[in-house]
């Protein structure tokens with residue numbers, strides 16, 4: 370039985386830019402099952418980070434709500450709110466920016482725990498367990514961020530996130546700022562933690578090939594909306610949304626024979642400005658399948674197969 374741990378319902382986030390309103394999130398419905406990793410992909414500016422931050426409570430939505438364990442977090446009682454702060458954590462792209470350069474790794478983790486109500490002794494125990502689970506020895510607790518490598522800094526950020534024993538982690542492009550050589554190690558670490566701790570994860574990436582190795586399901590975001598969601602294998606084998614197919618075309622295939630055989634969908638034109646979204650389907654200006662209806666009617670999300678949902682008037686076969 371799958372059970373939803375957290376869910377976005379009709380989530381919108383607007384920013385006022387001069388006289389225009391930018392719709393960073395424009396009606397997102399998305400459920401994350403307990404114990405599963407959901408990949409979230411889309412071009413830069415599609416609203417992935419805004420959605421991730423809203424799901425962990427770092428940002429408030431303009432409209433709509435976030436549910437955690439079925440309860441609206443906006444109505445949370447103080448005791449539930451305190452637990453929510455422990456249960457929901459986020460890992461950012463750039464570990465250098467996420468760590469205070471003037472604090473040791475240990476002080477950073479201890480501060481994080483003490484803010485959430487841990488006693489000093491408990492916090493020290495939690496920090497020691499977390500740093501080792503993140504693949505670093507406890508000696509790293511007395512180091513400063515500039516004394517360790519980028520990969521080790523990201524492990525320290527991960528240690529801080531898991532130190533509160535969270536149920537849900539948003540990993541926002543967690544390997545994008547790292548050297549190619551350390552990316553696989555951090556991916557493996559996240560996968561190991563996900564399995565060992567039964568974590569629920571939203572794994573954000575602008576790169577579909579990164580989520581291919583991590584996630585049970587994948588959701589595709591375009592200009593503040595989810596346009597397709599499917600189990601990973603289904604999405605990679607039979608993408609139905611032309612935008613998903615285009616993102617897939619951008620993944621390099623190392624095998625030249627297979628590369629030659631595939632049909633690539635190359636997007637024409639610029640990504641529309643989220644402060645000036647096209648009418649109807651917001652992808653129509655770049656879509657090779659667009660017709661009149663796409664220019665006027667926003668396609669609703671509909672189910673196309675088991676766990677496969679798509680918002681498109683002309684899905685691929």
Ligand code: ADP
Nearest residue numbers: 384391393412413414415416417418419420643
């Ligand atoms: P992604 O993570 O997919 O790149 P973001 O969630 O960071 O997308 O941003 C979505 C859109 O919202 C972008 O157009 C971005 O410029 C805009 N945006 C994000 N944060 C702010 C902010 N604080 N003020 C104004 N616009 C913002």
Ligand code: MG
Nearest residue numbers: 417418419541
């Ligand atoms: Mg982002």
